[in-house]
Amino acid sequence: MSSYNENNETVIRNEERHSSGGTVTKVAVAVALVAALGGWWYQSNQVSSVRQEMAQSQQKFEQLQSQMQTSATVAKAQVDETLAKMNDEVAKARQEALANSQRAAKQQAGRVMTTLTAKNEELTKQLEDYKQATEQKSTQVDEALNGIKGDVGTVRTDVDSTKTDLSQTKEDLKRMTGDMGVMSGLIATNSTELGELRKLGEKDYFEFTLPRNGQPQKVGEIRLALKKTDVKRNKFTMNVLADDKTVEKKDKNVNEPVQFYTSGARTPYEVVVNEIRKDQVIGYLAVPKVKTMAKR
Known part of the structure; x- marks a missing residue:
């Protein structure tokens, strides 16, 4: 009987052990299942979140792409509009x-045409004036020729009369011997006779009015200095300065040829005083045309 009870107790303990081990296993399986379900749920949530984010990103991308296309379209429209403008x-x-060029060209052409028209009118007027002047000159020439023809006889008469007067003047001119004993030829006693001497052209004549102050005065190529006058006796005294030499001509008479030589002259210079006053004398200097001595 005790043996049976022992066996019974052993069986019961084994069964209890087996029952305890099965419970542990079930618990372990349940825990694993719960862990697996938790992992699956977590992963599912993660995937859903990623998908949602991807959907949002896609939506944003599509919005951005749409905005870019809209902006590009607007920009292209603006560029086209700007290019068109x-x-x-x-x-x-x-x-x-x-239009401005054509207008300027027309204005320039108008100005040129106006200038040419004015120039043409001016030339036409000058031509008419020249023609009238030529006709007038021709008329004047004809009248002058007729007058000349009519005056030829008168001119000839005047020439003959002038020749007669010149001959008479030559006769009136005096021939005298100078203070150096040289025949002076014709001398003038007044300005009229001096003019006749100039016409003869034999000498050069220089008129002078010489004051009595003792200062040399240039006359032609020489200098004269009046030192003394004697109105009552018609005499004078002067110095002649030529070729760095001074020659005194003392107590010379009115209309007397006062002669002196200069360097290289073959005929003498002559000073003729026509009028003697208290403080001055009036006369002329006669200079020969040929001054150089003839070579031997």
Whole structure:
């Protein structure tokens, strides 16, 4: 009987052990299942979150792409509009430039035409004036020729009369011997006779009015200094300065040829005083045309 009870107790303990081991296993399986379900749920949530984020990103990308396309379309429209405006402005500018150029060319052509017209009128007037002047000159020449023809006889008469007067004047001119004993030829006693001597052209004549101050005065190529006058006796005294030499001509008479030589002269110079006053004398200097001594 005790043996049976022992066996019974052993069986019961084994069964209890087996029952305890099965419970542990079930618990372990349940824990693993719960862990697996938790992992699956976590992963599912993660995937869903990722999918949601991807959907949002896709949506944002599509929105951004749409905005970019819209912006590109707007920008292209603005560029096209700007280009169209620029083309219009360029075309307008070309038309205005062409119009201005044509207008300027027309204005310039008008000015040139006006200038040419005025110049043509001026030349036409000058031609008419020249023609009238030529006709007038021709008439004057004809009248002058007729007058000359009529005056030829008168001129001849005047020439003959002049020759007669000149011959008479030559006769009136005096021939005297100078203070150096040289025949002076013709001398003049007044301005009229001096004019006749100039016409003969034999000598050069220099008139002078010489004051009595003792200071040399240039007359022609020489200098004269009046030192003394004697109105009552018609005499004078003067110094002649030529070739760095001074020669005194003392107590000379009115209309007397006062002669002196200069360097290289073959005929003497002559000083003739026609009028003697208290403080001055009036006369002329006669200089020969040929001054150089003849070579031997």
